[in-house]
Amino acid sequence: MAYSDKLMDHFKHPKNVGTLPKNSKQVGTGLVGAPECGDVMRLQIQVDEAGVIEDAKFKTFGCGSAIASSSLATEWLKGKSLDDAMAIDNMAIVEELALPPVKIHCSVLAEDAIKAAIKDYKAKNAIPA
Amino acid sequence: MGRRIYLDNNATTPCDPRVVDAMVPWFYKHPGNAASRNHPFGWEAEEAVDYAREQIANLLEVDSKEIIFTSGATESDNLALKGVYEMYARKGNHIITVKTEHKAVLDACAKIEKLGGQVTYLDVKEDGLIDLGELEAAITDKTILVSVMWANNETGVIQPMKAIGEICEKHGVLFFSDATQAVGKIPTLPKETGIHLMAFTGHKMYGPKGVGALFVNRKKPRVKVTAQMDGGGHERGMRSGTLNVPGIVGFGKAAEIAKAEMAQDAARLSVLRDKLQAALASQLEEVYINGNEEHRMPHVANISFKHVEGEGLMMMFNQEIAVSSGSACTSASLEPSYVLVALGLGDDLAHSSIRFSLGRFTTEEEIDYTVEQLKTGVNHMRDLSPIWEMYKEGVDLDKVVWAEH
Numbered sequence: 001m002a003y004s005d006k007l008m009d010h011f012k013h014p015k016n017v018g019t020l021p022k023n024s025k026q027v028g029t030g031l032v033g034a035p036e037c038g039d040v041m042r043l044q045i046q047v048d049e050a051g052v053i054e055d056a057k058f059k060t061f062g063c064g065s066a067i068a069s070s071s072l073a074t075e076w077l078k079g080k081s082l083d084d085a086m087a088i089d090n091m092a093i094v095e096e097l098a099l100p101p102v103k104i105h106c107s108v109l110a111e112d113a114i115k116a117a118i119k120d121y122k123a124k125n126a127i128p129a
Numbered sequence: 130m131g132r133r134i135y136l137d138n139n140a141t142t143p144c145d146p147r148v149v150d151a152m153v154p155w156f157y158k159h160p161g162n163a164a165s166r167n168h169p170f171g172w173e174a175e176e177a178v179d180y181a182r183e184q185i186a187n188l189l190e191v192d193s194k195e196i197i198f199t200s201g202a203t204e205s206d207n208l209a210l211k212g213v214y215e216m217y218a219r220k221g222n223h224i225i226t227v228k229t230e231h232k233a234v235l236d237a238c239a240k241i242e243k244l245g246g247q248v249t250y251l252d253v254k255e256d257g258l259i260d261l262g263e264l265e266a267a268i269t270d271k272t273i274l275v276s277v278m279w280a281n282n283e284t285g286v287i288q289p290m291k292a293i294g295e296i297c298e299k300h301g302v303l304f305f306s307d308a309t310q311a312v313g314k315i316p317t318l319p320k321e322t323g324i325h326l327m328a329f330t331g332h333k334m335y336g337p338k339g340v341g342a343l344f345v346n347r348k349k350p351r352v353k354v355t356a357q358m359d360g361g362g363h364e365r366g367m368r369s370g371t372l373n374v375p376g377i378v379g380f381g382k383a384a385e386i387a388k389a390e391m392a393q394d395a396a397r398l399s400v401l402r403d404k405l406q407a408a409l410a411s412q413l414e415e416v417y418i419n420g421n422e423e424h425r426m427p428h429v430a431n432i433s434f435k436h437v438e439g440e441g442l443m444m445m446f447n448q449e450i451a452v453s454s455g456s457a458c459t460s461a462s463l464e465p466s467y468v469l470v471a472l473g474l475g476d477d478l479a480h481s482s483i484r485f486s487l488g489r490f491t492t493e494e495e496i497d498y499t500v501e502q503l504k505t506g507v508n509h510m511r512d513l514s515p516i517w518e519m520y521k522e523g524v525d526l527d528k529v530v531w532a533e534h
Contacts, residue, residue: 003444031515033532034531035476036531038465042515061510061517112532
């Protein structure tokens with residue numbers, strides 16, 4: 001099974017790896033997956049006063065597809081409003097990285113991580129979901 | 130194409146060039162069917178098969194009439210289990226095997242259960258070895274067969290074969306072993322061990338793919354199996370089908386080479402394996418060796434790198450280095466290796482495992498290169514790993530409530 005060049009690039013040279021201050025009110029953190037399942041994704045967003053995502057970071061324990069999916073997700077998140085971020089669909093990640101069928105769950109996990117991070121941010125700032 | 134290092138010899142071994150040389154004439158110059166009795170083409174093919182049968186019998190120190198050729202170890206496993214189940218139906222219907230057996234054994238046993246048989250699946254201890262007391266306690270008056278693999282494909286762990294043979298002898302039960310990973314690499318003598326049936330294959334011992342064998346004991350006791358493939362009655366009626374003459378010639382040559390070189394190969398590879406293992410364990414944190422290190426094949430190391438997912442790690446270097454992982458991330462089930470789980474590894478450590486299996490053509494320089502690539506790969510994956518970060522911060526990962534999916 002050969003992976004796409006885009007996937008390999010995100011895997012070997014992942015974008016936005018790192019950690020944002022999780023206690024900051026500006027930061028929302030999503031932690032999804034479980035070590036027993038073979039993947040854990042932590043995705044964080046930093047939102048500016050206008051409600052736009054100004055930064056995004058991730059760390060992922062998982063296979064190459066999971067790492068590439070989260071790297072791509074952080075790229076897409078930057079500059080988006082929360083509503084636009086909520087609308088990111090896992091199938092768009094599948095298409096962009098040409099994920100094989102057995103790896104679709106990696107894109108689902110990335111979508112879950114985005115939604116969890118937004119939910120965390122909204123809860124911290126008392127914004128209705 | 131860059132360099133390529135093959136450390137997946139438990140999946141399959143390359144053919145030894147001497148094996149290939151021996152096979153070539155049997156494709157074209159000597160094309161006969163070993164069952165053709167009326168012309169020299171058939172006679173010479175039959176002679177070649179008989180010679181190979183002798184070479185293999187020599188390796189196992191058995192009578193050549195006790196070697197039944199098949200298409201491979203999976204077929205041999207099926208023939209042994211289902212063949213004994215059918216043949217000895219009047220004596221009983223109970224088979225004992227082990228949870229860490231190869232799928233060819235486990236799935237054949239599952240089929241036997243569907244047919245009305247009873248199968249006991251023994252647990253293994255943390256080091257991968259079975260408990261002999263549990264084995265003996267599982268034997269009933271309905272037990273016809275004990276099936277225990279010689280060496281495990283994932284961990285290389287070697288079961289106490291002789292002791293198992295003694296228990297089977299004491300209770301008058303047949304003993305079958307899937308010895309696929311052991312034959313040709315360590316001494317595997319069924320007569321000395323009390324084994325009545327033994328499955329193995331060419332392509333795990335530097336022979337060709339598509340040819341295997343089943344050893345079936347002929348005297349004290351005379352063991353018979355019901356054929357699972359019906360046809361011309363080849364192989365003393367136990368396995369019909371035109372013999373794969375070039376494959377069998379190659380298999381025989383591989384057995385001859387193994388007999389002569391097995392000891393020196395094993396000695397050399399255990400040094401390289403130990404070097405690989407020691408280098409990784411000393412130069413990286415949180416490295417775990419899976420399976421009993423003392424009772425283990427000389428060329429195998431199964432190692433978990435904690436908080437790193439195995440398949441992702443392999444992707445770091447798999448263009449150059451071929452290994453395999455107990456992480457089953459490529460399978461739809463997402464279940465990690467059932468063998469490692471049976472050893473009591475948490476799913477997280479099972480997902481983090483890499484199997485290195487060295488072979489006759491592995492060099493020390495390749496091992497040194499592999500150590501460097503592994504270090505780079507593990508460190509890269511840990512830099513990316515949120516659970517490594519949490520572990521380093523002192524978070525108790527067992528107490529985290531994970532959003533399982």
